[in-house]
Amino acid sequence: MAKRQLHKLSAREAETIIEPGRHSDGGGLYLAIETGAHARRQWIFLYRARGTGKRREIGLGAAKGKGRDGISLADARLKAADTRKRLAEGKDPAAERRAEIVAATTFGEFADAFxxxxxxxxxxxxxxxxxxxxxxxRCKPIRGIELANITVNDVLGILSPIWMTINRTARETRSRIERVLDAAEARGVGPGPRHVENLEAAVAEVEAVETPSQGCALQRRPRHRAGAASQPRSGGYGGQPRR
Incomplete structure (x- = not known):
């Protein structure tokens, strides 16, 4: 198979081209220029995913231009070379990028968007x-925690202080936290598929604490989830201890 030509663009061309479109430098590196409402001048890398053959695009950063700060052609080529190296090692750069974003998503960021x-x-x-x-x-203590690192104890720390005094509010708060975590799980950015079961297991442990007016503290709410295991694991929501 013939090698693809590299370094098609000159440094001057990379900084002065204004025509909209994708301008190839070779080896998967492109200078993408768009005008109008979604105007951008950006270095991108295009490749096809191993196995599926689907085209993937990852951004390498804003491109330097006339009167505009950004990544130079030389630096973009270094980024592209690193991406090609990861592809040669059997890695998927786009999937790695998504994983990095997931790992950095906090409860507060996701909750606000939800x-x-x-x-x-x-x-x-x-x-x-x-x-x-x-x-x-009420969720201020966990807003800055990354979703993957939230534990049952973090959630109980919010609910326990209010469960005996404003029980109805505590139940509503718990329900809303669960909806956020369920939505995060569905989008692939949550703490794991067993977070609700782990919370209910922890709740069950304190059900014996009673008061004359309230009855059981932190009553367990029955849930019927397809495929849910009967014996939840301990530790974080996803069964892993918080790092």
């Missing part, structure tokens, strides 16, 4: 305010 996505369906006039209070105020 609330925006569902608020159109709220009917009660106070529903948005209640959700906002729970996710921004």
């Amino acid at each position: 609330l925006v996505s569902i608020k159109a369906g709220f009917k009660g006039k106070n529903t948005l305010a209640d959700w906002t209070r729970d996710l921004k105020v």
Whole structure:
């Protein structure tokens, strides 16, 4: 198979080209220029995923241009060479990039985005305010924690102080936390498929704590989840201890 030509662009061309489109430097490296509402001048790398043959695109950073700061052609070539090296090692750069984003997503970031996505369906006039209070105020201790590192104890630390005094509010808070974590799990950025079961196991351990007015503290709520295991693991939501 003939080798693909590399270094098609000159440094001057890379900084002065203004025509929209993808301008190839060879070896998968392109200078992408777009105008209009989605204007951009960016270095990208294109390749086909091993096994599926599907085209993948990853951004390498904003490109340097006339009067515009950014990555030079030389630096873009270094990034492209590193990407080709990872491909030769059997890695998928796009999948690695997604994994890095997932690992860095915090509860607060995801919860805020999730609330925006569902608020159109709220009917009660106070529903948005209640959700906002729970996710921004009551959940403040976990907002900065990465989703993958949230543990059952983190959630119990929010619920336990209010469970005996404002039980209904505590239950609503718990439900909203679970909805956020369920949505994160469905999008592949959550702490793992067993976070709800692990929480319920921890809740069951404190059910024996009773008060004359409230009865059992932290009552376990029955849930029926397809494929859920009967014996939850201990530790973090995904069965792993928090690092």
